[in-house]
Amino acid sequence: MKNYDVIVIGAGIIGLSTAYRAQKAGAKVLVLDAGATAYEASSRATGYLSLRGETPAESPLAQEAERLWDGLDDELGYPTEWTQKGRIWAAMNERELDELKELYKTFSKTSIPFEFLDGDSMRKLIPCLSPDCLGGIWTNRSGHANPQRTSQAFAWAFTDLGGEIREYTPVLEILTEGGKVKGVRTPEGEIHCARIALCAAAHNTLLLKPLGIHFPLAPVRLEALVTTPMPPLFEQAFIGNGLSIRQTKRGNIHMNGGPYEWVDLEIGKEAAKPNTPIVRNILRRAIEAMPVLKGAQFLRSWAGIIDIAPDQMTTIHRFNNPEGLVTAACSGHGFGMAPSAGIAVAELLLEGKTRMPIDQLSLDRFKNTPPDWRERRNWQAGQYNT
Ligand SMILES: Cc1cc2nc3c(=O)[nH]c(=O)nc-3n(C[C@H](O)[C@H](O)[C@H](O)COP(=O)(O)OP(=O)(O)OC[C@H]3O[C@@H](n4cnc5c(N)ncnc54)[C@H](O)[C@@H]3O)c2cc1C
Structure with a gap:
């Protein structure tokens, strides 16, 4: 059986970013995915980088990601469509205006330049914005990219370096021996390695459970759609x-x-991701926010599953037992985080420490989270987060 230095479980953008960095650092890396490369959340995302002004513990990692995003096309050698033109939060009624004023107070405690604007100033930034917009928050920092192209860029950059991706190969079990990682069990047999990066989103919970490790993540389905091309709007x-x-x-x-539907998952199995009448509701709200979209032709819709931790923050954790195991999951904002999160996971795997600012993002913060935390929050399958 062929051996590898590192096995990455999950060919989403977090696993691919990790694999690229580890292979680049000289490790022999194999990526295993239960399905196709970046077929799950990573190619279904909208593509924003959130600077996480709302969660200061994550913000340094997000800002490091922003710095990396600026050079990512050159780094990977493939286009990501990164567009760094800022981010805007719009209030469409008085209640939302009050909520954004509260959010702005939190944002103002960060070093990121945020401004609170009235409706007219918002419409100067986005002329197609509805006259109903009462105001909102703006920052010239942050941006967005193409999720499919970016995930593919990481995958190609990784395989260009000699890395290997094996699709349709679910990991059924993480194997350990003497308190150390030994490898993984797949339907085709065992594959051995010294180190594992577990980047399987909400499936992390299921794969860690047999090791007696509780990684609290709740899977949730959300829906998206895209129109045919329109003239430049914003x-x-x-x-x-x-x-x-x-x-x-x-x-x-x-x-x-949203609203988002909480779901359950099974090891190695693709979750059902139907679109529902929520798509019509999304369209209605989009037209309310930007009336020009009434003339848009809607092209296709899809849904995806994201993984939400109890505090809705990123987790990156290196285990002492079993030694050689690192896990990561990003609570629904992993696309933007991927450039810095991948470096953190790769460095923790290969060097045991990282220069990335992740001190407050370990699993230790959940040591008092009860096993039934999802039930207590009503985040269990079939419920919506309305
Ligand atoms: C509609 C939508 C919009 C979003 N918008 C944004 C956004 O604007 N900005 C942002 O930052 N984030 C956004 N997200 C969230 C973002 O997509 C995720 O946080 C990110 O893609 C997570 O990457 P990942 O690699 O951890 O997970 P995934 O992309 O889900 O990859 C995990 C991989 O693990 C594989 N896997 C699972 N179990 C196993 C197993 N047993 N063996 C082998 N492989 C396994 C899966 O097949 C999958 O390919 C959005 C998500 C959705 C669905």
Whole structure:
């Protein structure tokens, strides 16, 4: 049986970013995925980088990601469509205006330049914004990219370096021996390695459970859609009316929105991801926010599953037992985080420490989280986060 220095479980953007960095550092890396490369959340995302002003513990890692995003096309050698034109939060009614004023107070405690604007100033930034917009928050920092192209860019950059991706090969079990990682069990047999990066999103919980490790993550389904190309309307990452909306480089309007449905998963199995009438609701809210979209032709829709931790923050954790295991999951904002999160995981795997600012993101913060935390929050399958 062929041996590897590192096995990465999960060919989403976190696993691919990790694999690229580890292979580049000289390790022999194998990526295993239960399905196709970046077929799950990573290619279904809207593509924003959030600077995490709302969670200061994550913000340094997000800002490090922003610095990396600026050079990512050159680094990987493939286009990501990174667009650094800022981010805007719009209030469509008085209640939302009050909520954004509260959020702005939190944002103002960070070093990121945020401004609170009235409706007219917002419409100067995005002229197609509805007259109903009462105001909101703006930063010229942050941006968005193409999720499919970026995930593919990481995958190609990794295989260009000699890395190997094996698709349709679910990991059924993480194998350990004497308190150390030994390898993985797949339907084709065991594959041995010294180190494992577990980057399987909400499936991390299921794969760690047999090792007696509790990684609290709740899987949740959310829906998205895209229009045919429209004339240039705006370049910022827009958030408003319960939606994220961006315009792609070729003009498509790409959006996602809630409410989100909590679901359950099974090891190695693809979760059902149906679209529902929520898509119509997303369209209605998009037209309310930007009336020009009434003339848009809607091209296709899809849904995806993200993984939410109890505090809705990123987790990156290196285990002492079993030695050689590192895990990561990003609570639904992993696309933007991927450039810095991948470095952190690769460095923890290969060097045992990282220069990335992740001190407050370990699993230790959940040591008092009860096993039934999902039930207590009503985050269990079939419930919506309305
Ligand atoms: C509609 C939508 C919009 C979003 N918008 C944004 C956004 O604007 N900005 C942002 O930052 N984030 C966004 N996200 C979240 C973002 O997509 C995720 O946080 C990110 O893609 C997580 O990457 P990942 O690699 O951890 O997970 P995934 O991309 O889900 O990859 C995990 C991989 O693990 C594999 N796997 C699972 N179990 C096993 C197993 N047993 N063996 C082998 N492989 C396994 C899966 O097949 C999958 O390919 C959005 C998500 C959705 C669905």
